[in-house]
Amino acid sequence: MEGSDYISGLVMGEVSLPSFIVVNLSTDGYFLPEGGVQSEQQLLDFLNGVLDGSVAPQGGNSVDQRVLRFLFESRSSLRLMFSKFPVLGYVFISVPFAIISAFIYVCCWRRRDPSSDDEDDNDKKND
Numbered sequence: 001m002e003g004s005d006y007i008s009g010l011v012m013g014e015v016s017l018p019s020f021i022v023v024n025l026s027t028d029g030y031f032l033p034e035g036g037v038q039s040e041q042q043l044l045d046f047l048n049g050v051l052d053g054s055v056a057p058q059g060g061n062s063v064d065q066r067v068l069r070f071l072f073e074s075r076s077s078l079r080l081m082f083s084k085f086p087v088l089g090y091v092f093i094s095v096p097f098a099i100i101s102a103f104i105y106v107c108c109w110r111r112r113d114p115s116s117d118d119e120d121d122n123d124k125k126n127d
Helices: 005-011 040-052 063-084 086-109 114-126
Strands: 022-024 029-031
Touching: 005 029, 005 063, 022 040, 063 086
Parallel strands: none
Antiparallel strands: 022 029
């Protein structure tokens, strides 16, 4: 393949070029040879192992793999944003944090004035 972006996203890590990976596109699973492929015989043994099921697949479309892939892609996007546009990255992180902090403060830790409670009780008694 040209480039390694798709494979790096599938493997959820950096793939050094050149490398040999067998990809099952229907399940997004992949097979990596242990220790690399140095000879034609090792390549044939690896491919036969993939076909007969003796080489364990990695990755896939399971829920946990999808969550891991989402986290990997989020981390990669944030890393790219912080490396190219650091100010925008800090704004992108700090604004939601400030909004959530203000919401928590208003909802949980804001204390009511005790004198206003007494006035409300007196108003209710008079009605």
